[in-house]
Amino acid sequence: MLNLVTHPLRLHADPSRVVVRPFHIAWQSNGTTPSRTERMVTAVLAMSPEETRHQLEVVLKDFEARHWQTRRVFMTRYDEIEAQLGLDGSQIGDEKRQLIGAYFCHEYSYAAAALMNPSAVPHFDQSGMQPGSLRILMSMRSVGEGHISSVAFREGIITDQNEMRLAPEPPFATAADAIGDEETAPAGPVTVYRHRDSTLSGTVIFPITQAQSKGLEDMRLVHFTHDDGQQEWLGTYTAYNGSQIQSELLRTRDFRAFDLVPMTGSAARNKGMGLFPRKVNGKYMMIGRQDGENLFLIESDTLTHWDEGALLLTPEYPWELVQIGNCGPPIELDEGWLVLTHGVGAMRKYSIGAVLLDKQDPSKVIGRTREPILAAANEDREGYVPNVVYSCGALRHGDKLFIPYGVADSSVAFAFVDIQSLLSVM
Structure with a gap:
């Protein structure tokens, strides 16, 4: 038997099992220039320090308690974008870098x-x-x-x-x-x-x-x-x-x-x-x-x-x-x-x-x-x-x-x- x-x-x-995924926005683009990646990064860089801080606070209020090391994930994602676009991160503050990273992530x-x-x-x-x-x-x-x-x-x-x-x-x-x-x-x-x-x-x-x-x-x-x-x-x-x-x-x-x-x-x-x-x-x-x-x-x-x-x-x-x-x-x-x-x-x-x-x-x-x-x-x-x-x-x-x-x-x-x-x- x-x-x-x-x-x-x-x-x-x-x-309830959610994950922060990289959002590779350019993979969905139609090949127009400048790239959507570059356009979005430029828009964040143009924000005032006050606006940057406000927008980042909104993101963190919505998602920081739902994910592990959220700020670090955003910074890691920013590093990938920086390498792609050849940015000089030493000239960009942490809040702008975190916000840029957030724009290239999504919850799934x-x-x-x-x-x-x-x-x-x-x-x-x-x-x-x-x-x-x-x-x-x-x-x-x-x-x-x-x-x-x-x-x-x-x-x-x-x-x-x-x-x-x-x-x-x-x-x-x-x-x-x-x-x-x-x-x-x-x-x-x-x-x-x-x-x-x-x-x-x-x-x-x-x-x-x-x-x-x-x-x-x-x-x-x-x-x-x-x-x-x-x-x-x-x-x-x-x-x-x-x-x-x-x-x-x-x-x-x-x-x-x-x-x-x-x-x-x-x-x-x-x-x-x-x-x-x-x-x-x-x-x-x-x-x-x-x-x-x-x-x-x-x-x-x-x-x-x-x-x-x-x-x-x-x-x-x-x-x-x-x-x-x-x-x-x-x-x-x-x-x-x-x-x-x-x-x-x-x-x-x-x-x-x-x-x-x-x-x-x-x-x-x-x-x-x-x-x-x-x-x-x-x-x-x-x-x-x-x-x-x-x-x-x-x-x-x-x-x-x-x-x-x-x-x-x-x-x-x-x-x-x-x-x-x-x-x-x-």
Whole structure:
């Protein structure tokens, strides 16, 4: 029998979770000169000291109590504008610099609509952990104004006794940001940086490039080990611009700087790609869904170029007859590669199952679950998209599998599964 324990904790959308985002006004301009950036800065510089102080007091009255180190955020944003325009900051007082920074920021409620589709990896810092405990790091898809998706993070600890405790969210969140040209929206690979004083649980990664403009969706994090033993955290996600999708890759070694890299190749035009945590037989490997219906095994010589793969798995059981896909990167066990799957059945009800692949040859399917291991329960059916449970990545801790999962595209729930009991039902 399957030994699965659900945890009582739920994470929900929260409109009060707001962040100060850089407002790259010039990215929305039509190319007229002088630039809107320059025009606005000139207007502030022309204000009298009294008017500057009054306008800054109005801004601070509205927002200082709602955000973390507001004046410092404004000054940091001013520094970016100064570098872009070549201003001489020594000739500009603090109040004018803060006000200029405020004009190039805006407040955004990043999880007002939904919090969903998490993935989990071991945290990069395991210092101070008691035996049986593991510090974890989760990514979650947060959905805010305009149904724009961003990546939020949450740290916590799990134990081998099915316990979990999440690190407190800081009262204020901050947005990771790119450094560079204020006049042109970045294209292609871009690097964003966590604010030097922000915790990871208080950091949000927003769309930066035009290809990402409507959302960063469903990141599947994996702790990757390279052939030389170097460790890297990688995350495959879907970049969406309102009409087209593109698979991209997040890369980080320290969770301070994040490279957001578009992937190329015919397979990268699809979503839901799950990366193996190491090379297999000298190849990088992914599990993906190229046709919107079946699962494929994809191989590559590089991490950023992926062409068509080989058919791996087709829908077989009633709960997955509409389509199947992965629920995160494969997990290495002694018995093989464990892949959580999602299946779509009648009334487009989503459920989570599992597949075991051969460790030496992942194109061979050793077993699969005939019934879902998780499905929408009565108390979990309602939400933005009803009747959906969905994960972007579980992790192994000892003989347990920790599964964070989205519920009804609205909230995040958690479960622990005994791995041997899971293998026994395949």
